[in-house]
Amino acid sequence: EAQVTQNPRYLITVTGKKLTVTCSQNMNHEYMSWYRQDPGLGLRQIYYSMNVEVTDKGDVPEGYKVSRKEKRNFPLILESPSPNQTSLYFCASSLSPEGLAGGPWETQYFGPGTRLLVL
Amino acid sequence: GDSVTQMEGPVTLSEEAFLTINCTYTATGYPSLFWYVQYPGEGLQLLLKATKADDKGSNKGFEATYRKETTSFHLEKGSVQVSDSAVYFCAHSRTSGGYQKVTFGTGTKLQVIP
Numbered sequence: 001e002a003q004v005t006q007n008p009r010y011l012i013t014v015t016g017k018k019l020t021v022t023c024s025q026n027m028n029h030e031y032m033s034w035y036r037q038d039p040g041l042g043l044r045q046i047y048y049s050m051n052v053e054v055t056d057k058g059d060v061p062e063g064y065k066v067s068r069k070e071k072r073n074f075p076l077i078l079e080s081p082s083p084n085q086t087s088l089y090f091c092a093s094s095l096s097p098e099g100l101a102g103g104p105w106e107t108q109y110f111g112p113g114t115r116l117l118v119l
Numbered sequence: 120g121d122s123v124t125q126m127e128g129p130v131t132l133s134e135e136a137f138l139t140i141n142c143t144y145t146a147t148g149y150p151s152l153f154w155y156v157q158y159p160g161e162g163l164q165l166l167l168k169a170t171k172a173d174d175k176g177s178n179k180g181f182e183a184t185y186r187k188e189t190t191s192f193h194l195e196k197g198s199v200q201v202s203d204s205a206v207y208f209c210a211h212s213r214t215s216g217g218y219q220k221v222t223f224g225t226g227t228k229l230q231v232i233p
Contacts, residue, residue, distance in 0.1 A: 004162070035223075042224055042225035043208070056218070090162055094219065103151070103214065105151040107153075107168065110163045112162045113162050
């Protein structure tokens, strides 16, 4: 089954304790990204990756890191979490917009979300 | 800059009522337009999309038409069901230097009561 998986689904942590949220897709997608969802703000992009070893900042990258060492995985790292990073996080993947038939019409496939609470 | 504006919710309707959720956008160039739906406790999933002006996207009884002249992509359904209760996100997407920039609206929560 084609899917995007995230772990953990729920996480409670304390300020300053490093954490990693994993994301994996089995669709051989080149493009992956992380979003956070907050009430009244919709989804805002944190980081994205166009392929292995190619990552760049989205709209709200402060306080986050990512890596893309393998095509299928795109972990999100919070080196020193703070309460303002309490949010619902989604990983997404899609075919590259620059692929053979790619374009801005490519559908994004989302993971089930990770709800993070930073105390 | 790029933006998507949706009507605020929650929208509460009785079963079999007509649904309209308004969406307007600003974007550079010619974006593709999407509606995503988020059921409780789940991630977003594509509901429908349109890739050029005057295209109509449709799925599960929902429809939306890409109106370039009014920069709108309103979502409609003739007869809603309780199972349609969810949050609906309008979004647009364009490419820039190999990067697919997707901009989401803030979401509109729909509650359908029996």
